[in-house]
Amino acid sequence: MSSPMSANNFLSALRDEGLTVVEVGSWRTHNRNHVGAWGPVHGVMIHHTVTQGTANSVALCRDGRSDLPGPLCHGVIAKDGAVHLVGYGRANHAGLGDDDVLNAVIAEQSLPADNEANTDGNRHFYGFECINLGNGADPWPEVQQEAIAKAAAAICRHHGWSERSVIGHKEWQPGKIDPLGFSMNSMRDRVQQRLA
Numbered sequence: 001m002s003s004p005m006s007a008n009n010f011l012s013a014l015r016d017e018g019l020t021v022v023e024v025g026s027w028r029t030h031n032r033n034h035v036g037a038w039g040p041v042h043g044v045m046i047h048h049t050v051t052q053g054t055a056n057s058v059a060l061c062r063d064g065r066s067d068l069p070g071p072l073c074h075g076v077i078a079k080d081g082a083v084h085l086v087g088y089g090r091a092n093h094a095g096l097g098d099d100d101v102l103n104a105v106i107a108e109q110s111l112p113a114d115n116e117a118n119t120d121g122n123r124h125f126y127g128f129e130c131i132n133l134g135n136g137a138d139p140w141p142e143v144q145q146e147a148i149a150k151a152a153a154a155i156c157r158h159h160g161w162s163e164r165s166v167i168g169h170k171e172w173q174p175g176k177i178d179p180l181g182f183s184m185n186s187m188r189d190r191v192q193q194r195l196a
Contacts, residue, residue: 007027078144163192
C-alpha cells in the first residue's frame, strides 16, 4: 500500500529521471479529490489522447469535456517528449476497471484479461495521456516513447515498484484500446531497463 507522493516530490522525481517538465497553471491543486479519495496508489496507467497538437491536447486534458470534467490525467506527454503537468490528485483518467487486474498490479504478477469494470481506477493509478491519434497509423516518436518510460520509471522508482506496476488503459478497462501503436510489454521492458 502506497500513499501518493507529494506534488513537489512528483515534480522532482520526473525531473530527476531526465524529463523536460512544463508546469501548467495551478496543477498541484487541480484535481477531483472532492468526489472521492486518491490513494492508496498502486501503479501507473498509460493512455493516448486521440488528439493532435500540444496546446489543444494539454488544454483538453486540463479542462476536460462537457461530459467528463478535468483533469483527465496528471501529465500529458507530447510528441517531443515534454511532460505537461495538468493536475495532481484524483483525476478522471482510469474509470472503472477490473479488480483482478488491480490485484495483479499490487502483487506485481502477470495481468489477467480484463473482463469486468467493478473497481475505481481513478483512486489507485497515476495517469499519463500521450498525444497520439490512436488510429494505429499516427507515429510514436522515439523521444516520446522514451519519455513515457522515464515518467513511469520515475514513479516506480519512488514507490519501489517494478515495471509490472505499469499498465495500459486497454489492460484495465474492457473495450479500451489505448495506447495503440506500441505494446505495453515493450513499454514495460523499457521501464525495466531504466530501473535496472
